[in-house]
Structure formats: structure tokens, C-alpha cells
Amino acid sequence: MxxxxxxxxxxxxxxxxxxxxxxxxxxxxxxxxxxxxxxRPENDAAMLEAAGLSFERALFPLIVLVERLGPIGVVDLAGRVGRDYTTVSRQVARLEELGLVSRRAGTTDRRVREAVITPQGKIATDAVDKARERMALALFQDWSRSDFDELLRLMRMLADGFSAAPAAIAAST
Incomplete structure (x- = not known):
């Protein structure tokens, strides 16, 4: 049997x-x-314009990630955006000059430089969130609630699977 x-x-x-x-x-x-x-750079530019922000487009994903994941080390941030550490370090310095993030020594490892969102940076990312919501509402206006909820559930499952994939592949070999 x-x-x-x-x-x-x-x-x-x-x-x-x-x-x-x-x-x-x-x-x-x-x-x-x-x-x-x-x-696409033009989409980031459109999002910044819709949010009423006027800083360099290359800084856009960095400020969003610092707000969502911060405090975050510059090396981790560079890995997440697929850029060289030195480039991201200069870009984070620019965000700091603009008053949108601050940098500090890491809480667990003082050698690590972490980026943290400032109150002014939070205002900027809140404006991005509002612009993103307006764009998403237009995109999903014809979707049923169940289709949208299913997309959300499956996207989370896919994202979690991608996050776990390297460990799962290593464990299976």
C-alpha cells in the first residue's frame, strides 16, 4: 500500500x-x-513629479529603501539596488546633504555605516506613497476585490519564495 x-x-x-x-x-x-x-528611469521621474519632489532620480530607490528597511547599512543597500558600494555611499551622502537621511555608526557593529530616514525624508516618502497609491488605484480600478486579494497573496508567496530560494537550493544539494 x-x-x-x-x-x-x-x-x-x-x-x-x-x-x-x-x-x-x-x-x-x-x-x-x-x-x-x-x-525605467522615466517611471521614477514620473513618480517623483507626481509626489512633488525634485531630487535626482538615482536617489529615489535609495530613499524608499532607507525608509522601508532602515536603519540599513550602505553595503546592504548597495546590494539591494545592484550598485557599487562606493556609488551608493556617495548617493547616501547626497541624501544626507538634502536632509532626507542621516548616517550613523551601526547599532550592532560600529564599523558599519547605517542610513536612517529623517523626518524630512519621511515626509518625502509619504508623498511618494500617496502618488504610488493614486497610480495603483488607476491600475487596479477594474479588478475585482478577489482578483486583487489573490494577486497580493500570490505576490507575497512569490517574494517569500525568492527570499528563501538560495537557502532552499543549498539545502537540497
């Missing part, structure tokens, strides 16, 4: 994996489309 149940389980898993493998190119194309749109 266990053997046949196990064979059935293996067969079901094989069909499931085959389905996923066949659908992966479309998933990959969709992710590329989303990332491409999100990384």
Missing part, C-alpha cells in the same frame, strides 16, 4: 513539476516585463 501510494505521489509530483516547467518561460517573461517597467 505504501509503495503504490508513494508511486502515485511521485507521479503526481512529476505531473506538477512538468506543468511548472512548461509555465516557467511565461512567468519569467512576466517578471522581466514587471522589472523592466519598474526600472
Amino acid at each position: 505504501h509503495i503504490s501510494s508513494r508511486r502515485r505521489c511521485v507521479s503526481i509530483n512529476k505531473v506538477h513539476n512538468t506543468h511548472i516547467s512548461a509555465a516557467l518561460p511565461e512567468l519569467h517573461r512576466s517578471l522581466i516585463d514587471i522589472v523592466s517597467v519598474m526600472n
Whole structure:
């Protein structure tokens, strides 16, 4: 009984994996489309304009990440935006000059420089959030509540899976 149940389980898993493998190119194309749109400089510029902000576009993702994840080390921040540490360090210095972030020694490791949002920076990211909400409401206006809720649930599942993927791959080898 266990053997046949196990064979059935293996067969079901094989069909499931085959389905996923066949659908992966479309998933990959969709992710590329989303990332491409999100990384377009003109979209960041439009978001800054909609938020009533006028600083360099390259600073935009940094201030958002500092507000969402801060205090955050500059090395971690550089890794998250795919830029060189020295470039991000200069850009964080610019945000500090603008009064949008402050830098301090790390709380657990004094050698690490952390970026922290300032009250003025929080006002700026709140304006970005309001602009993003206006844009999202327009995008999702024709979606049903259940479709939107399902998207949210699945996006969280996908994001969590991506976060866990390197550890899961290492554990399976």
C-alpha cells in the first residue's frame, strides 16, 4: 500500500513539476516585463513629479529603501539596488546633504555605516506613497476585490519564495 501510494505521489509530483516547467518561460517573461517597467528611469521621474519632489532620480530607490528597511547599512543597500558600494555611499551622502537621511555608526557593529530616514525624508516618502497609491488605484480600478486579494497573496508567496530560494537550493544539494 505504501509503495503504490508513494508511486502515485511521485507521479503526481512529476505531473506538477512538468506543468511548472512548461509555465516557467511565461512567468519569467512576466517578471522581466514587471522589472523592466519598474526600472525605467522615466517611471521614477514620473513618480517623483507626481509626489512633488525634485531630487535626482538615482536617489529615489535609495530613499524608499532607507525608509522601508532602515536603519540599513550602505553595503546592504548597495546590494539591494545592484550598485557599487562606493556609488551608493556617495548617493547616501547626497541624501544626507538634502536632509532626507542621516548616517550613523551601526547599532550592532560600529564599523558599519547605517542610513536612517529623517523626518524630512519621511515626509518625502509619504508623498511618494500617496502618488504610488493614486497610480495603483488607476491600475487596479477594474479588478475585482478577489482578483486583487489573490494577486497580493500570490505576490507575497512569490517574494517569500525568492527570499528563501538560495537557502532552499543549498539545502537540497
